[in-house]
Amino acid sequence: MSSEFLAGVNYPHPFDELAVELCGAAARQVCILSPALDPETFDNPALADALTALIRSSRQTRVRVLVADTRGLVTRGHRLLQLARRIPSSVQIHKLAEHPQWKNETVVICDRDGVLYKPGDSDHNGFYEPSSRASTRRHLDLFEELWRCGAEDVELRSLAL
Numbered sequence: 110m111s112s113e114f115l116a117g118v119n120y121p122h123p124f125d126e127l128a129v130e131l132c133g134a135a136a137r138q139v140c141i142l143s144p145a146l147d148p149e150t151f152d153n154p155a156l157a158d159a160l161t162a163l164i165r166s167s168r169q170t171r172v173r174v175l176v177a178d179t180r181g182l183v184t185r186g187h188r189l190l191q192l193a194r195r196i197p198s199s200v201q202i203h204k205l206a207e208h209p210q211w212k213n214e215t216v217v218i219c220d221r222d223g224v225l226y227k228p229g230d231s232d233h234n235g236f237y238e239p240s241s242r243a244s245t246r247r248h249l250d251l252f253e254e255l256w257r258c259g260a261e262d263v264e265l266r267s268l269a270l
Contacts, residue, residue: 118235121149133159140218145178157188174202250259
């Protein structure tokens, strides 16, 4: 994994590749915060494979995804939704209503060490810090606060036939 800080990261590309790189380096957890978990960035086989490998590596691993708008996940389908339905004990997707601390940024957090970030109002001012505990801590604290305010969305549950 690249260990240097990258500023001016464009979205969705190379943001998508950096997300795969960051998730592939995770040892215990990945947290993803996204307004709609756009397919261009998050619905790709490489990311799903990286998260599947993480989940299979240990029973203590987990992936938490927080989104504001889940309609696209349900109507179009999404690899991360399939993963959450297949392994609900390790992969959780929650829906977040509006929150005053969240400005629609997109964040991918790896363990307590790495973060990939895109502000809500820009597609080219993101940054990537694969080894910065201080920066990661700030984003993880926000994620934890938002996670507490989010909830499971019944629309995302798998229907048993």
